[in-house]
Amino acid sequence: MKNKFNRRKAFYIALATLVAIIIWIYADLTGNPDGTPRIVSKEFKDVPIEYVDENSTLAQRGLMLLEEGTDTTVDVKLQGTRWDLAKVDRDDLLIQADLSNITATGTQTVANKSSFRDRTLSQIVSYEDIRPYTATVNIGELYKKSVDVHYEIVGNVAAGYSGGELEISPAGFEIRGQKEILDQISYAKVTLDIGTDAMATVSRELSYQYYDENGQLVNSENVHSNVDAIQVTLPVNVTKEVDLVMNFKESPGASLSNVTYKITPAKITISGDAEQLRGVDSLVLADFNLVELNSAALYNYVIPVPEGCENLSGTSQATLQLSFKDMTEADITTSRIQYENLLTEGKYVDLLTLEVTVHIFGTSADVARVEPDDILVVADLTDFNNAAGSYTVPAKVLVDTTGDIGVSGNYQVRVDIREGSAPTEEKPAEEPLE
DSSP: OHHHHHHHHHHHHHHHHHHHHHHHHHHHHOOTTTSSOOOOEEEEEEEEEEEESSSTTHHTEEEEETTTTTOOOEEEEEEEHHHTTTTOOOGGGGEEEOTOOSSSSSEEEEEEEEEEEEEEGGGGGGEEEEESSEEEEEEEEEEEEEEEEEEEEEEEHHHHHHHHOOOESEEEEEEEOOOHHTTTOOOEEEEEEEEEEOOSOOOEEEEEEOTTTOEEOOOTTOOOOOOOOOEEEEEEEEEEEEEEEEEOBBBBBGGGGGOOOOOOSSSEEEEEETTTEEEEEEEEEEEEEEGGGSSOOOEEEOOOTOOOOOTTTSSEEEEEEEESSSSSEEEHHHHHHEEEEOOOEEEEEHHHHHHHHEEEEEEEHHTOOGGGGGGEEEOOOOOGGGOOOOEEEEEEEESSSSSOOOEEEEEEEEEEEEEEEOOOOOOOOOOOOO
């Protein structure tokens, strides 16, 4: 019974609180005698001032805003209903001071302009007060100076790798500020940490610091520049030995297994970007079709080093010396002649060419095994389906043998194409009966 009473009591307390909140909101929204919403104030302390045209118009006139003696914040008071003011926080407030009308050095005042970063807020709340209404600024003469960017590398590259020339962008830039401060600055410096055992190019966008001629850090609080960061890249190179190879194209009768060749030098040493050369173990000198090799030959090729890499071997050309181990040729005459690709019905083809001499090549043993019946000449009638009469047509040669045999030369067959069907062979006359 007691637990039931406690739960009921808690329910009534929650209900009373909810009713009080509803009454408070209603009173706030219709609190005036005429039923209009009640307007209250809300104050924000130390709202930062944003100065406009400091790095454009003011800098073009050789002037600069000095931090010492310049107002940096204001106190503001907003007005509106409690409900609407609850929607606004400090980050929504925008106080700006325009420096575009300043033309001389010294302490001056500029008006503070108020607005909201979210412009829809201006429809429900407004600025009641800004203190101070004007900002005091201290304007000094702008002094310019160019500084170079120095660097320091932390870490090491892996064994077998080497760091290339560091690339910095920009390598120097202009700084602005009071002369007595800028005179202390000798250079800007970045520090590149490449880690341990770096094996690839390292590229970073780094912040920088100012140093004097003795290498001591200079406070940069009142120094201005238009460079936010320095792009620094350290190429990490690898030195490796790679093979020089040829891309041989084989053909029937001209296989690589029947070739003796030598490339001089067989290897070279190159250096270049580690990532670019990753997986590169050989360089192809050129393509070579073995069917074009007739006898022992010597060829020279420029060694194709990958772009951006360096040939450390001191030679820019390679020599290819090659010949067939065993190569012979022969002319064989065959009477096996056919045609193909006659697709038009009602045509008759008479092969006028009865024999074709074919030039073959290959090893001595393979060529010696080729017989005339191993060679088939096939005339191609693809382009003659609508023709009639006698024509010389192209033909291909097929060699039906287990050996590695190549065929050289172009071949043609003479044919006679006529309308009708092939004549039937006449049967020999029967012997008269005795």
